[in-house]
Amino acid sequence: MIEYSSPNTNKPLHLGHIRNNLLGFSVARILEACGHEVIKVNLVNDRGIHICKSMVAWQKWGENKTPEDLGVKGDKLVGDFYVKFDQQYKAQIAELMKEGMTEEEAKNKAPLIEEAREMLRKWENRDASVLELWEKMNQWVYDGFDVTYKTLGIEFDKIYYESETYKKGKSIVLDSLEKGLLIKKEDNSVWADLTNDKLDEKILLRSDGTSVYMTQDLGTAVQRFEEYDIDQHVYVVGNEQDYHFKVLSLILQKMGYQWASQLFHLSYGMVELPSGKMKSREGTVVDADDLVETMIQTAADVSTESGKLSGLDKTEIETINKMVALGALKYFMLKVDPKKNMLFNPAESIDFNGNTGPFIQYTHARIRSLLRKAGVENSLPAFDDTLELAQKELELIKTMAQLPEVIDEAGKNMNPGSIANYLYDLVKVFNQFYHEHSVVNEPDESKRNLRLNLSHQTGKIIKHGMWLLGIDVPERM
């Protein structure tokens, strides 16, 4: 089982989520190619104080307008009200501090935050009107996310909601407490003692009995191992949560779950901007939808300029532009070793030349064009395998032969980058071969047949390799 994406429902998806989604989806395909049965899951964080903030703000200032009324995506609308809440909340804090409160007091006493807390309490008590609002706004967000997932080509086999799993966590914590595996403090809060593992104590239930983040993750893990017969669980989550997952696994071991050692945190680095880390509060976030849209526009500009798609009908052109744009974006993010932080420069956007997705897609389009021209798309001619090979032909064959090993390695390390870089090498060798030797125009028929077969085979590997990265390849571009 592999979990990725795991969004909060109070803000739209951004560049960081893109890396997460692409990584998770690609690793899932690679593991499948390595012979594993893979279940792709998403865990939606749909409850908590942050969602209540958006709800409060929308109630106050939303004028009952739906995403449809305003013509915006639902996740954007909810995100806007989250920001609105934060702004007004800050204003209230400033006001209260002017009246003499300390910052901490003001943060606690601001009317807005009290309203949000009140809403959370009502939610936990199943208050009908709050639940209705919560369901309505969450649905807006899901509709918005679905659009983004669809353009990115990301899919899941199952979606978990924290609102449905958080109680499980509480009950297993109480069980373990009864067995004496956890400790209860005077104020009734429940803790795991990890001091033997050189870590601190970790809270699992607040003094009022409510659960924290860790509690929910304990619950969902147990639930999944009960529901499915899984031998490994992969969490695709940023490296800022390294500590969290270390602790998660330790606590589960402490609770006596045999499978606790089968949890694997696929920890990936942050996506940084030239200005540093993305901060939603400072408005330096690169929005996922906006980014894809810009990329598609760039791809359209490039293809219009080259004139290579002229003559095709409009929808076909749009399909290819989108394919190329996403190819550029996905390849850009996946060729880098997951554990490393990476830099994204919006000003320079993403290249279409060199070690890029479009270069590989282009080579595929070229190969398909060759086969079309030769009229052998469906039936390849037989070839003589005793022919003496030219140097580039031999090199090409050798590179193709590495494929199984490369996939195996990518699976072992859960690193799509190995495949990306391999494809680049392969494509480079093919282009050299293509440049040095005629294929369709080769007069010697036995050589021509051999080269057609080599080209066809290279095309197949490119297509398959790119598929493992979640990237489509065009027939022409």
Added chain:
RNA sequence: GGUCCCGUAGCUCAACUGGAUAGAGCAACAGCCUUCUAAGCUGUAGGUUCCAGGUUCGAGUCCUGGCGGGAUCACCA
């Protein structure tokens, strides 16, 4: 401060987990389109692999100590 991750060409990244002369792309410069797609191909230039020790026949890779960058150490998620 404790813990974890990272540091390779001006920039973005590789280097099969310890092997031979550290490789690509971008940017720069010089070439190649009346012949299968120039989103391509060829060449030039660019390196004390952060520093200092150590282990080894052999270190970008392993160990120790520094320096620099990032993350994390909540009754937030």
